[in-house]
Amino acid sequence: MSAREEILAKVRRAVAGAPETSVPRGYRMSNQVSDLVGLFAERVDDYRAVVHVVPAAEVPGRLAELVGERRMIVPEGLPADWPRGIGGTSVAELDAADGVLTGCAVAIAETGTIVLDTGPGQGRRAQTLVPDYHLCVVRADQIVSGVPEAVARLDPARPLTWISGPSATSDIELNRVEGVHGPRTLEVVIST
């Protein structure tokens, strides 16, 4: 018998006659949050990421200021008036860049989380990982209150990266310190 058949047979024997279950979903599907942008900004800030709340019309200008002299990876699909970047997909090119500028797929206010799904303006996964600086623009209408709404909006067929603050570790005495292998600086521009 193959391992597959044997494991499945053992499972069937093990659970034969076990009671059926049902899942109570009494938890909140969404939360009443009066100021989604404010809550999201506060929670991102808690992770020691840098947050800017900027009116939509001023976003291109602010991005240009923030990018400054940095040689940025800028994936395709972002507005034409945002800073231009250098191309680059190979690991060496990414490693040589100063940072990466992206949009996102959805953001979660309660947890201060940004989710990327490699869609337009988000690049491949490596592009937001290897450069040490990540500048991410979140549109106010992309922010949901809690995790259930975010899960509902996302497409599992796409590779997803959930980002909550800069890379960090709690491995030394269970105290969180920022800055390990992922981008050590996360800067978030919330476009309102």
Add this chain to the structure above:
Amino acid sequence: MRVALFITCVNDTLFPGTGKAVVSLLRRLGCEVDFPAAQTCCGQMHVNTGYRDEGVRLARHFTEVFAGYDAVVAPSGSCAAMVREQYPKLVRPGSRGATAVAEVAPKVHELSEFLIDVLKVDDVGAYFPHRVTYHPTCHSLRGLHLGDRPTRLLQNVRGLELVELPAAQECCGFGGTFAVKNPAVSAAMGADKVRNVLGTGAEVLCAADNSCLMHIGGTLNRQRTGVRIMHLAEILAATEEAQ
């Protein structure tokens, strides 16, 4: 109200004063107290040490002895939790034992539960002019969910100064046969509990379980700290006249 006292084997053998205190307290509150002489032990030590057959025999004995009473009061959070929480897991669903357990278990109350939930009193008219700290034992805290019942009763005792015990919710390290099977860890837990007790400056350490108190008290005595242990029932039974 007529209530049966389940003394528990530890109290019966080593702490009869606690039983006498329960009797005098309940009578003061107008209860008629009966002591079913055939009672022995709830079986917790056997079940929790891995001797289920012996434990089940003792559980069966318990349900026979206490069948037919409206209320059973036990001065032990641990033994009450055994009957209420663990007995239902020892019997086969639908068996005669299951029926007997379903009949008796809900009527078994730890003392502070009985006073507050059944008799509806949180001031028992006690007098005890001492500085006291209270340790919520694990099974009374996380098994029975006694919450603030014991401390509400203590707060209403005349003359008593209740001081909060730091890290009160942490286990004292008794754990039944754990105390002898894992003596090093048990003693380390007991030592930390004792340190916290001493830090309160209390004269008396109170709890709803004499087994835990025996462990903490044994450590307090060995260290010649002078802090006394007292079961909740003994403080609640104390009156001005008796002082």
Add this chain to the structure above:
Amino acid sequence: MSSTFLGMPGSFPKNAAKAVQNSQLRYNLRKATHTIRGKRANVVGELPDWQELRAAGKAIKDETLRHLDRYLVQMEEAVTRAGGHVHWARDADEANRIVGELIKATGETEVVKVKSMATQEIGLNEALAAQGVTAYETDLAELIVQLGDDFPSHILVPAIHRNRAEIREIFLDKMEKVPEGLTDEPRALAEAARLHLRERFLKSKVAISGANFMVAETGTLVVLESEGNGRMCLTLPETLISVVGIEKLLPAWRDLEVFLQLLPRSSTGERMNPYTSMWTGSVEGQDFHLVLLDNGRTDVLADEVGRQALRCIRCSACLNVCPVYERAGGHAYGSVYPGPIGAILTPQLRGMSSELDASLPYASSLCGACFEACPVAIDIPEVLVDLRAKVRHKPAERAGMRVAGWILNDQVRLAKAQRLATRFRKLVPKRLPGPLSAWTDTRDLPDIPEESFRDWWERNERA
């Protein structure tokens, strides 16, 4: 090369007795567990629906286990459809052989690894070493353990027993390139790890991971992490091999809405961990292999009481609140799964034939703090008690418990025993002999009263 726990001698009480004497270890563990307890309590308290999430988490896992056969097949189909390859492993040897062969096919002799309990459980690193493949751990705590040739002592933070000064020493001693003037500041130590691993990440061709969750409905794997080492391993290499226990499944995509709230808050005490990666099958041109691991899980599943241990999502909240773990440390459990969950999981996965494994169900005072903290409501005390009934007891103890049971089962015998104790009460020594000396070594015995309660009642009330 980190060591493996397999065949470790000793017993929990003996190991723990040594550990409690180690004041540095006691201090490190106390500090770390108390820090995380406070953080967890804060972020759990923040959610008004924590108990509802917990109830849902428990039920979703129960549903998974009830129809695990169906969900496994569904997972296999979904992964295959998305261009991935699925392998099945009955036990550790089979899994290690599969992974070894997959690596061999790539021609590589070095692989990077994301922290994974399943691969620790099967001793994958050691098995690969025997096949000439070097596996590099990339999680900071795993790296500390691996560099220090040490044992992991915690599920989430395997190097929890080490403080910053000790970690600095290990780095100075074992890292090839250490930044000059390395201090013991956590930030500086993290920076040293970044430099140490950077090049390796950028050139590695093969990575090995586990997974926190697998979604049967969509074939998606989910890995939660903090440092970005996970993303490096999952994203950059050409080949990704994930070894995952069969119980890690969730039936549906939406079930993640529960577990992505339960897990980060229970484990690191954060609203969300820095990075979570989700992928389905072969992504961005990567060659993806999923190894579904049984290794004793189907035996656990067959136990009506014990199977709830398979709900475990490895958050380690039970370790962090456990007073026994805090004092004994993780090594005393002799398993990659220490603490309360380890005390019920290890004996079920490995059996209870060794002295160590037979002592694990007793490594608890049954205080219940673990059950209260568990985000999937595993009644750990219930399983411990159930396992204790299955342990082969020592003959002397068995005889003693039989006699005690016989005396306690009858009021007359009990009364006689009490009177006997009362009569000789003055003769009880301050220090007891034999196994009971365990009591009197640190505690006084209570005075035996002149009269038992039942005799007092008989004398005063019965008349």
